[in-house]
Amino acid sequence: MNKYRMCIIPPYPLENVQLLKDRVIFPYACFCLFGTSLQIVTQSTGDYPYLSYLDGADLISLPQQGSHMENAIRYLSEHKEEIDLLFLFGARGEYIDLALTYKSLRPDGIIYLKLDTNIDWANALPLYHKPFADFLQSCDIISCETRRLQSFLYKKWRRPVEYIPNGVYYPLYPEAAGVRFEDKENIILTVGRIGTFQKNSLLLLYAFALTFVELKEPWELVMVGSVTPEFQADYDDFCKRFPLLAPHIHLPGNITDKKVLYQYYKRAKIFALSSRAEGGSPNVFSEAAIFGCTVVTTEVDAAPDMTDNGRVGRISVGTEDFDAFAKELTALCQNPVYLAHNFEAMRTYIKEFFDYERLADRLRILVDLQMQKRRPS
Amino acid sequence: MKINVTDARIALEEGEEIFPLLEKPKLPDYSNVTARPHFSYYYTKEETVWERLCFCMEKLPALCPDDPYLGCYALMFSQLYPLLLSTNQAKNIIAYGPPTDCGAYRAFQDFMTFLQEGSSLTALAQSPFSFTALTKNFCHALLYRLDTCPAPAAVCDAVERVKTGGLILLYTVHNTLPAELGFLSEKAKKNCFGSCTVYTLIMDESLFAFALANSSEAFILSRAEELERRTNDLQGLIQAILSDAALSEDTYFVTTLILQQTEEILLSIYDYLENAALPILTNALKEAVLNYFVGIRSHFDLTTYRERLVQSSKHFFSSMEEEFL
Structure with a gap:
């Protein structure tokens, strides 16, 4: 088994919360599986208490003078021998010089680029700009987060792009192990920045109203996350117009304590995602899925992946159709047998195809093959 | 670089350097079998082939302002000249590389139509796909700008379209052919002036076999x-x-x-x-x-x-x- 010295260089300085997000967690899962070292190279933006979750990783603080990327290139030049596998995050122009420098100093080294993008963004990338095209060319392995995007990129880039979704690093979720369907309640949960254009929260609010009147049993809608003033006004207006529904809709605000948040996932039977767009499958989806919530989602890029093409969840056509979303929501709420069965099906699906440790193992084989190609036969 | 046109001669000039392109024959040229006399008329007074050639050559710089390929166009014109005059059949030429509205094409087409109505220069789009839509062995000449698509397969696709005895003109301002096309450069006559180079080949069996194998x-x-x-x-x-x-x-x-x-x-x-x-x-x-x-x-x-x-x-x-x- 080959082991590699690994390095993450983000396109701009990392914040503490990002240590537990995809850009760091997936490389960390790789490090745990086939790394001898992991350097996280960044200009500091403050304290990094979450580093305590990443046992064995080194955070290298770049000097504050000069730009993050200039300092990163200097660091990479000075430590090239300590980096066999370089993790980059996002197809960003900021990486052009960095990738070029690394490849010129370590032609035997491997660059893995996790795209973190959606179709709109990928479509706007300047492929005609030679330095940018050269940067993409210099990446040995590129992965994207949704199958729909992968299909698009094959047509547009005409190069192999792997499908590696935003996944779950199970050691961060010990609470998910003991969850039981019997403990769940008639709760529809959503988590995100409530009221932003992207999250399209009004769709969920009104779809819930349409659903509520169809149901024999009462259901609750819980919308967790910071709330925009515009949405707060809409919500207040909604409550005045529909006073009977008001007690069944809850806005608990932003929850920073993960243990409290996980309690909501544990209690909810359904997780609703009403977004207009997402850059891959959102982290909240993975979290909901490991707690056995059945997902109903608008037609974002990752919808077929999140629901295994509708097998373990429901996809509402488009992103603006209140009736369609309500119809899917109603069908789920009225089908307790499916929800109970899907509790296990969803958890199994997410474990089999979104577990970062399994995905890292897949990447490891691809990295080994790249290494083999470089060796004289 | 400029094109110097006189009644007796057409030449490319740059500084002190001169590259003679064509000379007006002193005696009637019996290789001209088009409907129009080469340089003198019996019975009527109309524009002769030589006069029209001079007119078209003179127009070239204005039609291709600031075009680094001007020298290539003039060199190719001189190479095409004997072919266009050789029979009174309508000629079929394909051209690949510059945009389809290239000024040089207008000058070539003007001259070709003057000699023989129905002669045609087809300017192909800048895609190697252009050739796959065309029949093999069908055209009298090919003008191919190597700098647009030097891929050997594309060059060979184009070469395959030329009929036996037809003219293949490959041109560049970079003075080199891709290594994979070494066979072509060995067989070609090379004309250079300034940064412009034109490789001239006559289609034969060996060329066709090479093109077929590398298409x-x-x-x-x-x-x-x-x-x-x-x-x-x-x-x-x-x-x-x-x-x-x-x-x-x-x-x-x-x-x-x-x-x-x-x-x-x-x-x-x-x-x-x-x-x-x-x-x-x-x-x-x-x-x-x-x-x-x-x-x-x-x-x-x-x-x-x-x-x-x-x-x-x-x-x-x-x-x-x-x-x-």
Whole structure:
């Protein structure tokens, strides 16, 4: 088994919360599986208490003078021998010089680029700009987060792009192990920045109203996350117009304590995602899925992946159709047998195809093959 | 660089350097078998071939302002001149490289129509695909700008379109031919002036054989053969994987490697695929093999991974069969 010295260089300085997000967690899962070292190279933006979750990783603080990327290139030049596998995050122009420098100093080294993008963004990338095209060319392995995007990129880039979704690093979720369907309640949960254009929260609010009147049993809608003033006004207006529904809709605000948040996932039977767009499958989806919530989602890029093409969840056509979303929501709420069965099906699906440790193992084989190609036969 | 046109001679000039392109013959030129006299009329007074040539050559710089290929156009005009005058058949010329509204083309077409109505210069779009739509061995001359697409397969695709005895003019401002086209440069007559170079070839059997062997059609056929070989190998490997026999890790590595190669070959002929989803189907099979391998290595439940492997391999093999067999 080959082991590699690994390095993450983000396109701009990392914040503490990002240590537990995809850009760091997936490389960390790789490090745990086939790394001898992991350097996280960044200009500091403050304290990094979450580093305590990443046992064995080194955070290298770049000097504050000069730009993050200039300092990163200097660091990479000075430590090239300590980096066999370089993790980059996002197809960003900021990486052009960095990738070029690394490849010129370590032609035997491997660059893995996790795209973190959606179709709109990928479509706007300047492929005609030679330095940018050269940067993409210099990446040995590129992965994207949704199958729909992968299909698009094959047509547009005409190069192999792997499908590696935003996944779950199970050691961060010990609470998910003991969850039981019997403990769940008639709760529809959503988590995100409530009221932003992207999250399209009004769709969920009104779809819930349409659903509520169809149901024999009462259901609750819980919308967790910071709330925009515009949405707060809409919500207040909604409550005045529909006073009977008001007690069944809850806005608990932003929850920073993960243990409290996980309690909501544990209690909810359904997780609703009403977004207009997402850059891959959102982290909240993975979290909901490991707690056995059945997902109903608008037609974002990752919808077929999140629901295994509708097998373990429901996809509402488009992103603006209140009736369609309500119809899917109603069908789920009225089908307790499916929800109970899907509790296990969803958890199994997410474990089999979104577990970062399994995905890292897949990447490891691809990295080994790249290494083999470089060796004289 | 300028084109100096006098009643007796046409030449390219740059500083002190002069490159004579054409001289007006002193005696009647009986190689001119077009309807129009070369430089004098009996009975009527109309524009002669030489006068029209001078007019078109003089127009070239104005039609191609600041064009670094001006010298190439003038050199090619002088090479085309004897061909255009050689018979009174309508001539069919194809031109590839510059934009289709290139001014030089207008000058060429003007002169060709003057000599023989129905003669045509077809300016092709800047895509190597332009040639695959044309019949082989059908045109009298080819003007090919190497700097637009130096890919040997594209050059050979273009060369194949020229009929035996026809003229092939390859031009560049970089003074070199791609190494793979060495055979052509050995056979070609090379004219250089300033930064402009024109390689002139007459189509014959050996040239046609070379073009045929190096054309995109030959490339696709050889790729298709490689794909067939790999597909057969993959069939055996996937069968072995699904047979539940104890296999070494190398089997999975080799399978993945062959799938990667298949994916790359398919992408290299992407423009010609009937089913453009083939590369991604290959990737899906690779992913299924890797998931299955990870499952075996870590002793996971293989039921779903196996189902997906069966599913994606069926899809892959049937699609490959439909495309290539």
